[in-house]
Amino acid sequence: MxxxxxxxxxxGLAVYCLMQIFMMRFFPGLGFFKSLFIGFFCGLFAIPGLxxxxxxxxxxGPNYYALITTNILTYLFLSYCYSDFLMFGESALRIRIxxxxxxxxxxxxxxxxxxxxxxxxxxxxxxxxLESKGQIFKLNDRYYLRSGILVLLARGIKxxxxxxxxx
Amino acid sequence: MSxxxxxxxxxxxxxxxxxxxxxxxxxxxYNSRLIQLFxxxxxAGISFxxxxxxxxxxxxxxxxxxxxxxxxxxxxxxxxxxxxxxxHVVLIYDSPTLLIVDLVxxxxxxxxKEEELYKSITDDLLVASRMEDLVIDGMVYRENDRxxxxxxxxxxxxxVSFSRRLMNAPKLGG
Numbered sequence: 001m002x003x004x005x006x007x008x009x010x011x012g013l014a015v016y017c018l019m020q021i022f023m024m025r026f027f028p029g030l031g032f033f034k035s036l037f038i039g040f041f042c043g044l045f046a047i048p049g050l051x052x053x054x055x056x057x058x059x060x061g062p063n064y065y066a067l068i069t070t071n072i073l074t075y076l077f078l079s080y081c082y083s084d085f086l087m088f089g090e091s092a093l094r095i096r097i098x099x100x101x102x103x104x105x106x107x108x109x110x111x112x113x114x115x116x117x118x119x120x121x122x123x124x125x126x127x128x129x130l131e132s133k134g135q136i137f138k139l140n141d142r143y144y145l146r147s148g149i150l151v152l153l154a155r156g157i158k159x160x161x162x163x164x165x166x167x
Numbered sequence: 168m169s170x171x172x173x174x175x176x177x178x179x180x181x182x183x184x185x186x187x188x189x190x191x192x193x194x195x196x197y198n199s200r201l202i203q204l205f206x207x208x209x210x211a212g213i214s215f216x217x218x219x220x221x222x223x224x225x226x227x228x229x230x231x232x233x234x235x236x237x238x239x240x241x242x243x244x245x246x247x248x249x250x251x252x253x254x255h256v257v258l259i260y261d262s263p264t265l266l267i268v269d270l271v272x273x274x275x276x277x278x279x280k281e282e283e284l285y286k287s288i289t290d291d292l293l294v295a296s297r298m299e300d301l302v303i304d305g306m307v308y309r310e311n312d313r314x315x316x317x318x319x320x321x322x323x324x325x326x327v328s329f330s331r332r333l334m335n336a337p338k339l340g341g
Binding site for chain 2: 003006007009020021024025028032035062063066067069070073074076077078080081084085086088089090093094095097098099101102106107108109110113114117118119120122123124126127129130135136139140141142143144145150151153154155157158160161163164165166
């Protein structure tokens with residue numbers, strides 16, 4: 001039990017996965033992103049919760065808090081990977097193209113791929129999605145920005161890209 | 168405490184080395200290079216901590232004192248490494264959505280026509296570059312100008328399909 005508590009992030013991750021799958025299977029109306037959100041927070045709260053429930057005697061020293069923080073950080077890292085993997089299956093262009101290649105008899109040429117996945121199709125779909133979600137709006141054939149959240153995200157990624165890859 | 172502090176220091180060291188190397192030249196097979204780099208930093212760091220605990224060198228935070236603490240450190244570092252390998256994809260690929268938002272934002276009050284988007288976002292940028300990376304990652308190979316799937320790509324597709332079956336989700340996402 002002590003070892004389980006020491007590596008509590010595993011429990012947190014299991015709670016996240018199980019809750020997310022449970023939500024998708026039994027409450028499909030909630031949608032994919034909400035299931036991720038609910039699963040993630042259940043897993044996150046399970047970590048300190050289990051420490052409080054099963055720790056036989058109260059430890060309040062810095063080592064105790066460091067242990068919880070280590071577990072939470074490890075959980076955050078791994079839960080991002082899980083979410084990212086699921087989102088990869090949900091929307092990644094590479095997965096869609098690889099599936100097309102798998103289903104083709106003799107492989108696909110770049111031209112075949114571009115016939116279906118070209119910039120006009122991809123951008124057209126994304127524009128519609130951004131418009132329906134209220135991020136941008138169209139006026140006199142021109143697109144304007146409505147929400148700044150995605151701009152902040154885009155700029156944040158640009159900064160990180162510059163720090164880590166100099167691009 | 169030592170696992171948290173030393174795990175974080177090792178992760179930041181690896182990120183710093185990665186930033187320096189990538190500023191000089193971005194390797195083509197960046198995923199395997201990242202794994203090698205993070206692995207090398209981990210081995211060097213653990214050796215240093217082990218050596219300092221044996222020779223009783225005084226550090227500002229004592230090195231891990233038992234195997235469980237080393238395991239904690241390893242888990243934190245390993246999870247951080249996997250996280251960064253996943254996150255690195257965001258830095259390498261241009262997301263179509265974020266590209267659109269960035270371009271529309273730059274156009275300001277004038278707005279942006281759909282046709283103007285296609286001047287900045289091209290098939291090469293979105294599709295051809297991804298195909299090249301799939302080849303480099305060993306997911307697909309090219310034979311007579313046709314792309315075909317390799318076992319690694321098939322395995323990835325199987326893993327994605329399995330996760331979607333578990334969720335009772337349709338084969339393809341939205």
